[in-house]
Amino acid sequence: MKIPLEWLKDYVAIKKSPKEIGTAFTAFGLMVDKPFDGKTFDLEHRFDRSDWLSILGCARDLAAYERLELKLPKIYTAKGKAPTDEYKVAIKVECPEIIRRFNTRVFRNVKVGKSPEWLKTRLEDYGIPSINNIVDITNYVMVELGQPMHAQDTDKFRKMEICIRRAGDEEKIVTFLGDEVKLYPEAFVLAQDGVTTVLGGIVGGRETGVDEQTKNIVLDAGNYDQVVIRKVSRKLKILNESSLRYDKYLHPDLTEYAIQRAAYLILELAGGDYYENEDWYPIPQKLTSIRLSTSRIKDLGGLELAENEVLDILERLGYRLVSNVNKVLTLEVPYFRTDVEVADDIVSDILRIHGYAKIPITQLLGAPPKEETPAIYTFEDKLRDILVKLRGHEHITDPLVSSTESPEGGQIILENSLNSEKNALRTSIAQGLEHVASNYYKNQMNSGVLFEIGLVYHKESEGGDYESYKETRCLECLTFDKAKTPKNLGVITSTLFSGLLKELGLTKPAFKNANEVYVENTLIATLRYNGFTGFTANLLQVTGGKRDARVLFDLQSGISLDTSLTVSQTEMAGAICSEIAASSDKISESFVVEEYTGEKVEKGKRTILIRTYFTKGVTQKEATKILNKWGRS
Amino acid sequence: MQLDDLRAQFLVDIEITNKSGEYDALYLKYLSKTHGLITEHIKALPRLKPEEKKAQGPKLNELKKFIETAILKARLAHTKAQIEDTGIDLTALRQAENVGYLHPTTQVIREMNAFFRYYGFSVGEGPEIETADFNFRKLNLPEGHPATDLQDTLFIREPDILLRTHTSSVEARLLSSLKPPIRIVVPGKCYRNETANPSNSPFLHQYQGFVVDRGVTLQNLKWVFDRFLRYLYADDTIEIRFRYKYYPEVSPGMGVDIKCRFCGGKGCAVCKQRGWLEVLGSGMIHYNTLKMCGINPDDYTGFAFGMGLDRLVMAKFGIPDIRRLYGGLTYI
Numbered sequence: 001m002k003i004p005l006e007w008l009k010d011y012v013a014i015k016k017s018p019k020e021i022g023t024a025f026t027a028f029g030l031m032v033d034k035p036f037d038g039k040t041f042d043l044e045h046r047f048d049r050s051d052w053l054s055i056l057g058c059a060r061d062l063a064a065y066e067r068l069e070l071k072l073p074k075i076y077t078a079k080g081k082a083p084t085d086e087y088k089v090a091i092k093v094e095c096p097e098i099i100r101r102f103n104t105r106v107f108r109n110v111k112v113g114k115s116p117e118w119l120k121t122r123l124e125d126y127g128i129p130s131i132n133n134i135v136d137i138t139n140y141v142m143v144e145l146g147q148p149m150h151a152q153d154t155d156k157f158r159k160m161e162i163c164i165r166r167a168g169d170e171e172k173i174v175t176f177l178g179d180e181v182k183l184y185p186e187a188f189v190l191a192q193d194g195v196t197t198v199l200g201g202i203v204g205g206r207e208t209g210v211d212e213q214t215k216n217i218v219l220d221a222g223n224y225d226q227v228v229i230r231k232v233s234r235k236l237k238i239l240n241e242s243s244l245r246y247d248k249y250l251h252p253d254l255t256e257y258a259i260q261r262a263a264y265l266i267l268e269l270a271g272g273d274y275y276e277n278e279d280w281y282p283i284p285q286k287l288t289s290i291r292l293s294t295s296r297i298k299d300l301g302g303l304e305l306a307e308n309e310v311l312d313i314l315e316r317l318g319y320r321l322v323s324n325v326n327k328v329l330t331l332e333v334p335y336f337r338t339d340v341e342v343a344d345d346i347v348s349d350i351l352r353i354h355g356y357a358k359i360p361i362t363q364l365l366g367a368p369p370k371e372e373t374p375a376i377y378t379f380e381d382k383l384r385d386i387l388v389k390l391r392g393h394e395h396i397t398d399p400l401v402s403s404t405e406s407p408e409g410g411q412i413i414l415e416n417s418l419n420s421e422k423n424a425l426r427t428s429i430a431q432g433l434e435h436v437a438s439n440y441y442k443n444q445m446n447s448g449v450l451f452e453i454g455l456v457y458h459k460e461s462e463g464g465d466y467e468s469y470k471e472t473r474c475l476e477c478l479t480f481d482k483a484k485t486p487k488n489l490g491v492i493t494s495t496l497f498s499g500l501l502k503e504l505g506l507t508k509p510a511f512k513n514a515n516e517v518y519v520e521n522t523l524i525a526t527l528r529y530n531g532f533t534g535f536t537a538n539l540l541q542v543t544g545g546k547r548d549a550r551v552l553f554d555l556q557s558g559i560s561l562d563t564s565l566t567v568s569q570t571e572m573a574g575a576i577c578s579e580i581a582a583s584s585d586k587i588s589e590s591f592v593v594e595e596y597t598g599e600k601v602e603k604g605k606r607t608i609l610i611r612t613y614f615t616k617g618v619t620q621k622e623a624t625k626i627l628n629k630w631g632r633s
Numbered sequence: 634m635q636l637d638d639l640r641a642q643f644l645v646d647i648e649i650t651n652k653s654g655e656y657d658a659l660y661l662k663y664l665s666k667t668h669g670l671i672t673e674h675i676k677a678l679p680r681l682k683p684e685e686k687k688a689q690g691p692k693l694n695e696l697k698k699f700i701e702t703a704i705l706k707a708r709l710a711h712t713k714a715q716i717e718d719t720g721i722d723l724t725a726l727r728q729a730e731n732v733g734y735l736h737p738t739t740q741v742i743r744e745m746n747a748f749f750r751y752y753g754f755s756v757g758e759g760p761e762i763e764t765a766d767f768n769f770r771k772l773n774l775p776e777g778h779p780a781t782d783l784q785d786t787l788f789i790r791e792p793d794i795l796l797r798t799h800t801s802s803v804e805a806r807l808l809s810s811l812k813p814p815i816r817i818v819v820p821g822k823c824y825r826n827e828t829a830n831p832s833n834s835p836f837l838h839q840y841q842g843f844v845v846d847r848g849v850t851l852q853n854l855k856w857v858f859d860r861f862l863r864y865l866y867a868d869d870t871i872e873i874r875f876r877y878k879y880y881p882e883v884s885p886g887m888g889v890d891i892k893c894r895f896c897g898g899k900g901c902a903v904c905k906q907r908g909w910l911e912v913l914g915s916g917m918i919h920y921n922t923l924k925m926c927g928i929n930p931d932d933y934t935g936f937a938f939g940m941g942l943d944r945l946v947m948a949k950f951g952i953p954d955i956r957r958l959y960g961g962l963t964y965i
Contacts (some may be wrong), residue, residue, distance in 0.1 A: 031878070103668050302852035344917070347885060356887065363853070364856055384735060418827070455761060457761075467671065
């Protein structure tokens with residue numbers, strides 16, 4: 001929200017420097033977004049406070065914070081003349097589900113012309129160009145009070161009627177800026193005699209705009225369903241000062257105040273005669289009352305404030321004290337504070353105007369609650385440490401990928417991604433790590449181990465409910481080395497995987513289908529020549545989340561024996577090792593030391609050298625006996 | 634053997650050892666706890682007459698220290714001489730072996746977890762594919778609430794299934810399942826419908842925390858940040874500013890800034906001339922949120938906070954572009 005300093009001073013006679021004023025704004029909730037440029041403050045607006053999209057609203061809080069008087073703008077409260085049938089503009093609302101109020105007045109014989117300098121300067125300082133005195137007044141009141149308004153030239157009307165209805169399917173409007181906008185039925189329009197004159201709450205049309213020749217106008221201030229305005233303005237991509245305010249919840253009472261203010265300015269600056277016209281407001285909204293126990297200030301802020309300070313703050317912010325019984329205040333919430341829903345919101349007001357800087361700092365006490373960290377979180381952190389020990393580089397890659405990258409079924413596609421490169425969720429982490437490896441190559445790093453622990457995503461059925469969308473926790477490892485053949489890289493991968501198993505104390509894995517690794521019939525990983533995918537939840541299950549607290553000399557305390565076996569090319573060495581390891585409880589682990597394929601071995605076969613470690617206390621004789629059935633040792 | 638003879642023998646022995654380099658054997662000959670020559674004299678002490686003991690004790694002690702020091706000095710001199718003799722150039726450093734490392738974001742998460750776990754917080758987790766109920770509704774963001782603009786949502790099935798836009802969704806889940814007292818932090822990924830550029834990415838990391846107990850106030854929240862920010866920036870003199878800020882899921886809300894570390898508060902490009910850097914959003918958990926999650930807001934109060942992790946990691950490690958951080962273009 002932009003606040004021209006001179007404009008602000010109309011309502012608060014503040015004598016502080018712009019820097020000090022900026023600090024005050026920041027302290028109570030309107031953070032200075034950009035530095036003061038000599039004329040205007042640029043304050044961050046946080047969507048809740050519709051009144052903070054008005055200079056008066058910002059000034060009210062500043063005055064309260066600085067304990068200064070708030071000076072309200074002049075308004076014209078006297079009733080206008082009763083319009084004759086000739087001047088009267090009928091209001092016909094065909095979509096009452098969107099319209100809460102449509103408040104109008106008629107002005108005759110106004111003198112449209114240039115705005116006075118002060119008005120022009122104020123609008124220009126705010127960032128709105130001056131057009132003519134009538135249009136400028138509607139803009140001025142919108143910025144001043146936060147209520148968008150609209151004036152139409154009734155001499156351009158074909159019929160003295162404003163009909164508010166949903167837009168037609170193919171309906172179009174040419175805005176006052178000359179842009180043609182195609183509408184759709186969620187939008188609503190103001191029309192007269194079948195001609196669309198205004199896109200409701202968003203932008204005026206050219207047809208009935210006020211210009212230098214205009215003499216007679218109808219002025220409206222509407223109150224609409226903010227959700228509809230939000231949807232329509234975003235869909236049509238028309239975001240302007242009007243839609244910015246109308247997409248917040250404004251109270252219908254604001255329309256009357258804005259009309260009275262605009263009436264005052266029109267009569268001052270453009271003259272003419274002022275007539276009443278229809279105020280379409282079928283269900284008047286009552287102001288909200290909230291009960292606030294003053295002890296709640298202590299519950300949330302931890303401090304006790306004097307009752308007179310509390311009441312002073314509330315009065316300055318526009319709350320009306322209905323009753324004060326046994327430290328329970330009943331407060332009527334001012335119409336411009338549509339953000340206040342519960343008593344805690346009023347406590348917020350009290351504390352921020354009191355000043356957050358004045359709230360003391362107090363240690364958080366109480367016994368710490370019981371540990372709730374999921375075992376898998378701690379376990380995955382341990383896996384990271386293991387992989388780092390095995391020289392892995394951890395990476396985090398984007399879970400958003402292009403839907404074309406994964407032709408297999410079950411990929412989750414996003415409905416509204418801005419980017420076709422990132423319109424789906426990954427079904428594997430490997431592709432992200434491949435991309436990282438390509439960056440390593442580009443940077444002359446030609447070998448390494450990459451890993452990532454994260455989620456992969458898939459859906460189990462089309463059009464299913466929430467439960468059909470699945471997240472699976474994975475440890476993905478990728479080995480790469482430009483100088484190595486896939487076979488040699490495979491040796492690096494299996495050594496890495498073996499290191500992981502060893503660190504986890506999983507010395508007796510089982511293998512299936514050439515690349516699936518099981519422990520206790522649970523699939524813990526699938527292997528590729530250049531990496532593997534570990535399923536961390538399953539790994540946690542089979543390890544119980546604990547790493548063996550083993551020390552090196554314990555590992556070396558048992559003896560080891562090497563066994564050389566000739567097996568077929570297709571036989572899984574891992575499965576043989578597992579079988580050996582499982583054959584005696586005196587064996588601690590068994591793994592491949594070397595593989596040989598070549599002239600010295602029959603075609604279609606290979607030799608594998610398996611090293612077997614025995615538990616402490618097993619003698620050479622016993623060990624040889626155990627291994628005898630496996631062949632030469 | 635008398636102590637003087639023992640000293641003389643040691644001086645001969647160390648000369649011989651200086652040639653062989655076998656200082657361990659020399660050490661054991663004199664100082665072994667079971668059979669060292671000095672040890673034997675020490676063991677014999679109790680058998681001496683009191684006056685002999687009085688004379689012998691300090692001498693023996695002095696000789697023990699002398700031998701220990703002499704061996705240590707000789708060993709160092711020997712090692713140095715060996716390097717010089719063989720012409721080994723220890724300064725000819727080779728490229729370091731490929732060593733493993735943790736991603737910068739993991740490192741920062743661990744650092745932050747360490748702080749909070751010290752104060753009794755657990756680490757919480759929740760799904761990234763989320764329902765609108767946990768991502769918005771239970772956090773006091775009804776449909777059409779303007780604050781949903783703060784978080785352009787990526788939908789899997791509009792309007793009810795989406796990618797979580799903040800880690801607050803985990804807060805809503807855990808508040809619904811745990812019973813107070815609760816102290817949880819949640820590091821995690823979240824998603825926004827944004828186009829990637831140097832400072833924004835459609836996926837980002839946040840660090841969320843929340844506490845629910847009897848008697849928890851804004852003053853405790855200030856205390857946590859006062860401690861945490863000093864820890865995080867390893868700076869006890871850091872200046873912290875607390876101000877009111879609106880967030881839909883809390884009331885009252887609080888923004889937390891630190892004085893700009895680049896300009897000292899004068900205003901620079903990093904702090905957008907504000908003099909302060911916004912580091913955290915926080916506040917007292919909204920009455921409606923507690924209620925919707927099944928916690929009686931009249932009995933319990935709580936606070937919540939959240940911060941973006943990526944910019945913090947980038948600042949800490951000097952990474953200029955978020956796409957480098959998550960595109961495999963960082964190597965420490």
